[in-house]
Amino acid sequence: MSKAVTLIEGDGIGPEIVHAAQRVVDASGVKIQWDICEAGAEVFKKGLATGVPQETIDSLKRTKVALKGPLETPVGYGEKSANVTLRALFETYANTRPVRQIPGIQTLFNGRAIDFVIVRENVEDLYAGIEYLQTPTVAEGLKLITRKGSEKIIRFAFELARSEGRHKVHCATKANILKLTEGLFKKTFEDVSKDYPDIEAHHIIIDNCAHQMILHPEIFDVIVTTNLQGDIISDLGSALVGGLGVAASANIGDEVSIFEAVHGSAPDIAGKNIVNPTAILFSSVLMLRHLNEFEAAYRIEQSLLYTLGVERAFPKDLDKSSTLTTTGFTDIIVRNLDKVTDFWATRPYKPLHLPQVKDPNEDVPRKELGVDIYIESTLSPEALGKSLEDITNLSPFFLKMISNRGVQVYPNIAGLKPDTVDHWRARFLLKNKESHIDDTDILNLIEKIGQSHRWMHIEKLNEFNHALGFTRAQGEL
Ligand code: NAI
Numbered sequence: 001m002s003k004a005v006t007l008i009e010g011d012g013i014g015p016e017i018v019h020a021a022q023r024v025v026d027a028s029g030v031k032i033q034w035d036i037c038e039a040g041a042e043v044f045k046k047g048l049a050t051g052v053p054q055e056t057i058d059s060l061k062r063t064k065v066a067l068k069g070p071l072e073t074p075v076g077y078g079e080k081s082a083n084v085t086l087r088a089l090f091e092t093y094a095n096t097r098p099v100r101q102i103p104g105i106q107t108l109f110n111g112r113a114i115d116f117v118i119v120r121e122n123v124e125d126l127y128a129g130i131e132y133l134q135t136p137t138v139a140e141g142l143k144l145i146t147r148k149g150s151e152k153i154i155r156f157a158f159e160l161a162r163s164e165g166r167h168k169v170h171c172a173t174k175a176n177i178l179k180l181t182e183g184l185f186k187k188t189f190e191d192v193s194k195d196y197p198d199i200e201a202h203h204i205i206i207d208n209c210a211h212q213m214i215l216h217p218e219i220f221d222v223i224v225t226t227n228l229q230g231d232i233i234s235d236l237g238s239a240l241v242g243g244l245g246v247a248a249s250a251n252i253g254d255e256v257s258i259f260e261a262v263h264g265s266a267p268d269i270a271g272k273n274i275v276n277p278t279a280i281l282f283s284s285v286l287m288l289r290h291l292n293e294f295e296a297a298y299r300i301e302q303s304l305l306y307t308l309g310v311e312r313a314f315p316k317d318l319d320k321s322s323t324l325t326t327t328g329f330t331d332i333i334v335r336n337l338d339k340v341t342d343f344w345a346t347r348p349y350k351p352l353h354l355p356q357v358k359d360p361n362e363d364v365p366r367k368e369l370g371v372d373i374y375i376e377s378t379l380s381p382e383a384l385g386k387s388l389e390d391i392t393n394l395s396p397f398f399l400k401m402i403s404n405r406g407v408q409v410y411p412n413i414a415g416l417k418p419d420t421v422d423h424w425r426a427r428f429l430l431k432n433k434e435s436h437i438d439d440t441d442i443l444n445l446i447e448k449i450g451q452s453h454r455w456m457h458i459e460k461l462n463e464f465n466h467a468l469g470f471t472r473a474q475g476e477l
Contacts, residue, residue, distance in 0.1 A: 001031070002031035002032060002033045003030075003031070003032055003033070003065075003291055003293075004032070004033045004034075004035060004062065004063040004065075005032050005033070005034055005035070005063055005065050005066065005067055005287070005291075006035045006037050006056070006059040006060050006063045006065065006066040006067075007022060007034045007035065007036045007037065007066070007067055007068075008037050008038070008039050008040075008056065008066055008067070008068040008069060008071075009036065009038070009069050010039070010040055010068060010069020010070045010071050010265065011040045011041045011042075011069070011070060011071055011072040011265040011267075012070060012072065012264070012265025012266050012267045012270040013069070013070070013265060013266045013269060013270045013275040014040070014069025014070050014071075014265055015069065016270075016271075016273065016275050016277070016326050017069060017261065017275055017277045017279075017280040017326070018067065018068075018069040018280065020277035020280065020281070020326055020327070020329075020330040020333075021067060021277060021280045021281055021283070021284045022034060022067075023330055023334060024281055024284065024300055024303075024330060024333050024334055024337075025284050025288070025296070025300070027334045027337055028288075028296040028299045028300050028337055029295065029296050029299065030288060030291075030293045030295075030296035035059045035062075035063055037053075037055060037056040037059045037060075037066075038053055038055075038056060039051055039052045039053070039056050039068075039071055039082045039086065040069075040071035040072055040073075040082050041071070041072045041073075041074045041077075043082065044073065044074055044077035044082070045074065045077065049077075050080070050082065050085045051071065051073065051077075051080075051081065051082030051085060052082050052085045052086055052089070057089065060086075060090060060256050060258075061255075061256070064255060064256050064257065065256070065257055065258075065259070065287060065290065065291065066086075066256070066257075066258045066259065067259050067260070067280070067283070067284060067287055068086075068258050068259065068260040069260070069261075069265070069280070070260070070261065070263065070264045070265040070266075071083050071265070072264075072265050072267075086258060087122060087123075087251060087258075088123075090253045090255065090256035090258070091123060091253045091254065091255075092122060092251035092252055092253040092256065092257065092258055093121065093122050093123045093149065093152055093153060093156075093252070093253060093254075094119060094120075094121070094122060094152075094153055094156045094250075094251070094252040094253075095119070095120040095121075095122040095230065095234070095249060095250070095251050095252075096117055096118070096119050096120075096160065096249065096250045096252065096286070097117065097118045097120070097234045097237055097238065097247060097248070097249050097262065098116075098117050098248060098282070098286070099114060099115075099116050099117065099118060099217075099220075099237035099238070099240055099241055100114060100115045100116075100241060100344065101113070101114045101115065101241055102241055102242055102246055102278075102304075102305070102308060102309075103305055103308055103309025103310075103341070103343040104308035104309040104310075104312055104314070104318075105241070105242040105246060105308060105318060107240065107241060107242050109217060109240050109241070112217055112218055113218045114217045114218060114240055114241055115218075115221075115344075116217070116220035116221050116222060116223060116237075117160060117164070117166070117221075117222050117223070118223050118225070118230060118233060118234045118237050119153065119156060119157040119160060119222060119223065119224040119225070119230075120153075120225060120226075120227060120229075120230025120231065120234055121149060121150070121153040121185075121224075121225070121226050121227050121230060122227060122230075122251060123149060123227070124144055124145055124146060124149045124150075124226070124227060125143055125144065125145060125181075125226045125227035125228050126141050126142075126143050126227065126228050127227045127228065128142065128144050130142040130144065132457075134374060134376070134423055134456050134457060135376045135421075135422055135423050135456070137421070137422070138421060138422070138423040140457075143178070143181050144181075145181040145182070145184050145185055145226065146184075146359075147184060147188060147359075147360055148357055148358070148359045148360065150184060150185045150188040150189075151188050151192060151355075151357045152355060152357045153224060154171065154185075154188055154189050154192045154193075154224055155192055155195075155355035155357060156224075156252070156354070156355055157169050157171075157222050157224035158192065158193070158195075158196040158199055159352060159353050159354070159355055160222060160352060161196075161199050161221065161222045162196075162198070162199070162350070162353075163349065163350045163351065163352040163353070164347050164348075164349060165347050165348040165349070165350075166199075166221045166222055166347075167198075167199060167200060167221060168199065168200040168201075168202065168220075168221035168222065169193070169196075169199055169200070169201055169202070169221065169222045169223075169224060170202045170203070170204050170209065170220060170221075170222070170223045170224070171185070171186060171189035171201070171202070171203050171204070171223075171224050171225070172203075172204050172205070172206045172209040172223055172224070172225040172229060172233065173185050173186045173189075173203065173205070173206060173225065173226065173229070174205065174206050174207075174229065175203075175205075176205055179471055180469075180470070180471060181226075182226060185226055186203055189201065189203065189224070190203070206225065206229045206233070209223065209225075209233060210232070210233055210236060213233065213236055213237065213240065214236075214240075217240055234249075234262075235262075238262060242318075244261075244262050244263040244279070245263060245276050245278065245279060245317050245318070246276070246278045246279050246282065247261070247262035247263070247279055247282075248261060248262070248279055248280075248282035248283040248285070248286055249261070249262050249283060249286075250283070250286045250287070250290065252290070252354070254354060257287075257290055259283045259284065259286055259287040259290070260280070260283055261279035261280040261283055262279060263279055273325040273326050273327060274315065274316045274317075274325060274326060275315070275317075275326050276315035276316070276317045276318060276326070276329070277315075277326055277329065277330060278304060278308070278315070281300060281304055281333065282301075282304065284300060285297045285300050285301045285304075288300070289349055289352075290352065292351050294349050297349075298346075299337045299338070300333070300337070301344075302336075302337075302339055302340050302341055303333050303334075303336040303337045303339055304333060305341045305343045305344065306336045306339035306340075306341050307329075307332050307333055307336050307339075309341060309343050310339070310341060311332065311336065313329065313332050315329050364464050364465040365464075365465060365466065366462055366463065366464050366465075367462065367463045368436075368437040368460055368461065368462055368463075369429055369430060369433075369437075369461045369462065369463055369468075370397060370400070370427065370428050370429035370430055370437070370460075370461040371397070371427075371428050371442055371445070371458055371459065371460055371461060372425050372426065372427050372428075372458065372459045372461060372470070373425075373426050373428065373445070373446065373449060373455050373457075373458050374423065374424065374425050374426075374455060374456055374457035374458070374459075375423075375424045375425075375426055375449065375453045375454065375455050375456075376422050376423060376424075376453075376454045376455075376456060377422060377424055377453055377454070378422055381402055381404065381409040381410040381412065381418070381420065381424075382410065382412075384402060384410065384424060384426075384453075385399065385402055385410035385411070387452060387453070388402070388426050388449070388453075391445070391448045391449060391452070392428065392445070395441065395444065395445055395448070396430055396431055396432070396435065396437075396441050397428035397429060397430060397431065397441070397445055398428065398429060398431050399426060399427070399428060400427040400428065400429045400476075401426075401427050401473060401476050402424050402425065402426050402427070403424070403425045403427070403473035403474075403476070404418060404420040404421065404423070404424055404425075405420070405421060405423075406473060406474055407473060407474040407475055408473040408474065408475040408476045409424075413475065413477070414475055425473070426449075427461070427473070427476075428445065429461070442458070442460075446458065
């Protein structure tokens with residue numbers, strides 16, 4: 001029975017690599033019905049601001065799988081890139097990047113038995129793009145991490161480990177500093193790992209992870225991490241094994257998955273028949289495994305390993321003296337589809353089980369303790385502090401402290417002279433801890449502050465499950 005796949009040619013070198021992949025997949029013995037669709041630069045130029053036409057969306061809804069060339073957002077068209085639109089529309093929450101030493105490709109790390117997968121959360125974190133200028137010169141970005149989003153990607157990482165016969169998952173976070181956001185990801189990992197007793201679970205601080213990826217890359221099997229951290233370490237991973245030209249990626253969602261090379265549209269070499277299709281071919285291997293076409297995936301992977309590692313046929317980017325064209329290289333890959341090598345130990349691949357995760361919506365004991373009010377002011381910390389203390393005289397709140405760029409500056413306990421900007425956070429707590437906060441108390445406080453200062457943001461201070469739901473400022477007791 002044939003399977004349907006949406007084929008998005010993409011821009012620049014896109015059509016060249018995508019057609020190479022189509023040829024190799026067709027020759028590998030699997031029956032694919034390709035639904036060729038548009039997205040990217042030409043679509044923007046036709047006046048569609050998303051860069052993704054409805055026919056392409058409908059095709060993806062039907063096939064659930066796409067093999068995609070790189071997409072450009074031409075200058076002057078559209079606000080968002082067509083890539084971002086596709087990822088957001090279909091919520092492809094799991095970005096996976098295999099990092100495996102490829103024979104024949106010279107790197108600084110040859111012979112280091114590198115073989116791991118980076119699993120990057122691909123929806124949340126700073127990439128939600130929720131940003132504000134709070135004053136003309138102070139910008140804020142919201143880093144949103146949810147229990148549900150974390151659980152989904154972490155379960156996905158463990159399931160991926162099982163489906164590939166891997167034994168270890170590292171969770172890489174900055175929980176030592178970002179105790180609530182990255183801390184929630186770490187805590188979720190600790191909870192979820194209990195459901196996977198067959199897999200070793202380790203936490204590693206992200207900066208040490210980057211360090212160990214260079215010093216001891218062989219210790220990793222699967223690394224799961226948040227969006228921004230994952231963005232950086234996945235390119236680091238690509239560099240360990242030969243760079244963007246050979247790096248494959250999968251964007252997996254609950255319904256739809258998109259497979260693509262990591263590199264872009266390489267306009268400098270487009271149309272010259274010299275682009276290296278290796279990355280999209282390895283991405284096609286990931287796609288075929290996703291479709292449970294393990295035999296065809298194995299044949300293409302082995303052909304690539306044989307062609308690069310034994311025949312040592314390289315496109316121009318891997319060997320400057322090579323005269324091999326994209327079509328010439330693709331011919332060789334097709335010819336070598338029956339070749340087998342022993343460069344990579346064969347993994348016992350099994351179908352990947354996608355996790356189903358519900359929003360926990362836990363009904364935990366909670367209490368409001370106070371509010372943080374953000375104020376724009378050119379006053380000194382002392383003058384601002386005295387003014388806010390006067391304002392709270394008759395209110396149920398007292399001024400606990402003022403911080404500037406995260407550091408407590410009032411009261412100035414350390415006696416240091418902080419380098420401040422015009423953006424202050426004033427923390428107000430209930431005078432009587434046992435009493436209850438009414439919204440009118442908060443509104444009255446804001447109204448009084450607004451009479452003498454410019455405020456721009458408010459955040460409630462909660463306790464959930466008897467633990468503080470906010471962090472203290474640096475220097476706050
Ligand atoms: P790029 O990856 O397209 O090119 C960087 C350099 O690597 C160029 O010199 C290029 O010739 C070379 N290169 C890339 N892939 C190659 C391959 N397979 N074989 C041989 N050489 C290769 O990055 P750049 O120039 O920053 O981006 C160009 C366009 O691609 C931009 O519009 C960008 O937004 C878009 N882009 C799209 C992506 C996607 O759709 N997933 C990812 C990255 C960039």
